[in-house]
Amino acid sequence: MILKRFFYFFFFILFFFIIITYFNRNFFNGLQKINFYENKNYFFKNENLLNNINNSKIFIKTDLFNIVINLLNGNIEKLSLCNYKEKLNSEKILTILNNKKDNIYQAKTEIIQNYKNNIIKKKNIFFFTEKKFFELEKNNFFLFVPMYNISNDGVIFTKTFIFKKNSYDIEIQYKINNFTNKKINFNFYNKLIKNINGSNNKYFFLNNLFSKEYNNLSYSSDNKKFVNLKLNDIHDNNISTSSGWISILQQYFFSSWIPKINEINDIYIKKNYDNYIEIGYIFKNFLINPYSFGVFSSKLFVGPKIYDKIYFLAPNLNLIIDYGFFSFISKPLFKLLNFFYFYTNNWGFSIISITLFIKILLYPITKSQYISMCKIKLLQPKINYIKKKFNNDKQKMSKKLMYLYKKNKINPLGGCLPILIQMPIFLSLYNMLNNSIELRHSPFIFWIKDLSEKDPFYFLPFLMGFTMWYLQKESINNISDNFQKIIMNIIPFIFSFFFIWFPSGLVLYYFISNMITIFQQCWISYFFKKNIN
Structure with missing residues (x-):
């Protein structure tokens, strides 16, 4: 009788083991170091993990990141970029x-468990790790940072951060093993949090006056490829979608x-x-069957x-590099700027090269x-004579002037065309240079140490204003109205004042453009006078 009972008990254990193995044959893939099935109390017997209970933070170093992770919920607490300095010369x-x-400024993941009657409960999970410091070795292309938690009700959470060499995207993977005989249901929340006051700085007013605000929120959904919102204009909103992404944007x-x-x-x-x-x-209703597991992953x-x-990370993600209305001009200009940089190895000389290229291209119009x-x-x-003679008859004066222009093959609106063409190019260059991180902390020559910042000595804005005044000098001489002359004389000084806060790379473009225009005008004037004589 005892032998018979032992025989039944043995087959019952064997049958149970086969069933568990069948339903969970991939249950422990990727966890070679820790066999939870053999010992669920592994965490409490492993000395390294036990020591980390009192050390609630771990540290990660890769070729691009320095990261601090809080083991409570396993979220990134601090992330720094190794290849970028906080300030110039810092x-x-x-x-x-x-x-x-x-x-x-945080990027967090939350797990919320669904119960019956639509009751939800946030899962605060304290994770354990084998060590406190993880580093991507020079010869490796991937770094896996696994964190583990076993709950009292028989659910094992494994959260793994996967870093790739020379890549700013981090894969975050949750693997949830359900050892219970019940179905469990989770909602996953991935979110970005930022305080609005932290986006302000001492140049906040000027940044908003002369450029777009540097801290924006954006997303992509089924119905809209790209939505960009200023932090100060945010209102509560919900968008149902099956695809897309969410972002918080800064200047670079x-x-x-x-x-x-x-x-x-x-x-x-x-x-x-x-x-x-x-x-x-939110990803809702992530269902895990009894004695099974589920994997949820996303990229940060x-x-x-x-x-x-x-x-290539996600559809429409490239739209966060916002070149504005004239993006169809800005994008090829940026490619051209990179082309010149390949040969000059200096972004300042690249800007000069692209300016020269544009001026040569527009030379026929100039x-x-x-x-x-x-x-x-x-x-x-003759023009002054007609204006004086027909001063009381504006219609007749206009006809006489138009006849004079037509007879001498002059287009009176010809001076407006170059301005109309150059304005979109100028705005395109402004948006392109203002969004090009390549210019951040990039020196030119002498005192210009950062082409993305204003000229520290305001020398370039002064030169730009002077060349602008010189170019307008001849146009002013053709104006008979004294008030218009005063306005035309003031405009270069107003531009110089505004350009004080513009990136020095943009002011460099405008100054060089004016210098080339002055040279072109002298050249054209020389041959015009020679042909007349």
């Missing part, structure tokens, strides 16, 4: 994600959660009373706005404009 590397009270850097395709249920935006904004997406990008780094100005200058006595 030894301190740039920190993007932070947990300071005055400058909160951004962070973005990128889910897998067809995983999003909702994108939400909210602003709380503490002046914090939050944008996130934190890094610079470099087109080649982000184009020539036509200046020849018209020269002809008008020669005809000025």
Whole structure:
């Protein structure tokens, strides 16, 4: 009888083992170091993990990142970019994600478990790791940072950060093993949080006056490829979508959660009373059957706005490099700028090269404009005579002037055409240079140490204003109205004042453009006078 009972008990254990093995044959893939099936109390027997209970933070170093992770919920507490300095000539590397009270900027994941009757409960999970410091070795292309938790109800959480060499996107993978005999249901929240006050700086007013605001929120959904919102204009909102991404943008850097395709249920935006904004997406009803497991993964990008780094990450993500209305001009100009940089190895000389290229391209229009100005200058006595004679009859005066212009083959509107063509190019260059991280902390020559910042001695804006005044001098001489002359004389000084806060790279473009125009006008004037004589 005893032997019979032992025989039944043995087969019952064997049968149970076969069933568990059958349903969970891939249950422990990727966890070679820790066999949870053999010993669920591994965490409490492993000395390294036990020591980390009191060390609630771990540290990660890769070729691009320095990261601090809080083991409570396993979220990044601080992220710095190794290849970028906080300020010019500073030894301190740039920190993007932070947990300071005055400058909160976080990328978080939350797990919420669904129960019956639509009751939900946030899962605060304390993870354990084998060590406190992880580093991507020089000869390795990947770094895996696994963190583990076993709950009292028989659920094992494994959260793994996967870093790739020379890549700013981080894959974050959750593997949830369900040892219970019940189905469990989770909602996953990936979100970005930022306080609005932290986006302000001492140049906040000027940044908003002369350029777009440097801290924006954006997202992509099924219905809209790209939505860009200023932090101060945020209102609570919910968007149902099955695809897309969410981002917080700065001038040269951004962070973005990128889910897998067809995983999003909702994108939400909210602003709380503490002046914090939050944008996130929810993946609902992630169901895990008894004695089974489920894997949920997404990507977090934190890094610079470099087109080649982000184009293939997600559809429409490249639109965060916002070149404005004239993007169809800005994009080829940026490629041209990179082409010249390949040969000059200096962004300042590249700007000079692209300016020279544009001026040569527009030379036929410039020539036509200046020849018209020269002809008008020669005809000025006749023009003044007609204006004086028909002063009381404006309609007849206009007819006589138009006849005079037509007879001498002068287009009176010819001077407007170059301005109309150059204005879109100028705005395109402004947006292109203002969004090009390549110019950040890039020196030119002498006192210009950063082409993305204003001229520290205001020398370039002064030169730009002077050359602008010189170019307008001949046009002013053709104006008879004294008030118009005063306005034309004041305009270069107004431009010089505004350009004080513009990036020195843009002021360099405008100054060189004026210098080339002066040379072209002298050249055209010389041959025009020679042909007349």
